[in-house]
Amino acid sequence: MRGDRVTKKIAFKVNDGFLVIKIDGDLDNLATFQYKTKLTEIIKINQFKQVVIDLSNVTFIDSSGIGLVLGRYNQVTNYGGHLILCGINKQIKKTIQISGIASIIDVYEDSFEQLKNSEVLL
């Protein structure tokens, strides 16, 4: 039952060759602790060349959430893949900016759906 509750806040979808990871709610230490193993395993097993982390439904992020993203970025780039971070809404924008993560990872304010429609990801 606990596993069911956790998986409701994180969704994985393969869309046009992209693995899209969509996270809902607060991305704090507790959530990061709960999501990390599953995220790591899915990426490790499938080795997707294109990975998207969409935070448009995230309501809160702290340095642990930034660490989760950076960890997956390192994991994906280590096997030659590409990871982008998108859906930077106003509730998480300031922390994302302070973290300096945009100097390492491609970061977009738009959600994956918006990026796909605007053909940015083609």
Next chain:
Amino acid sequence: MNKLEIKVSAMLENEGVVRNAIASFVSSYNPTLEEIIDIKTILSEAISNAIIHGYDYDKTKDVYVKASIEDNRLELIVQDYGKGIENINEAMQNNFTSKKDSEKTGIGFTIMKSLSDHFEIQSSINVGTKLKITKILQTDEIQANSYER
């Protein structure tokens, strides 16, 4: 002055409880959404610092959080009685973390400092760490003045 004091077990589950309680306490002073997010982020970083670095996830230990508001000045104190910080200057540097084997970014102090108006660390080895944070809120009075312009 209005104040709120909370003592919680050093468990990650309590991070959200405390940040939402303090946000609720502050909300009666009509802060902006940005201020509430800043306060929640500061608290999350401070409490996780106590749980992870102060106590090494020891759930039998307690984290103490005090919030007080006077006029438009919010004071936050987050305190643990854990192992303390060996080198505060080093800990304040970006991308430094004592948890080398984890995915900790080492930017917790940078975030707290950036989001607060005053940020202070008091720490002694094997005594504990006290973080004192000041956040100046945009009060009703300031907002009312801006409407009159």
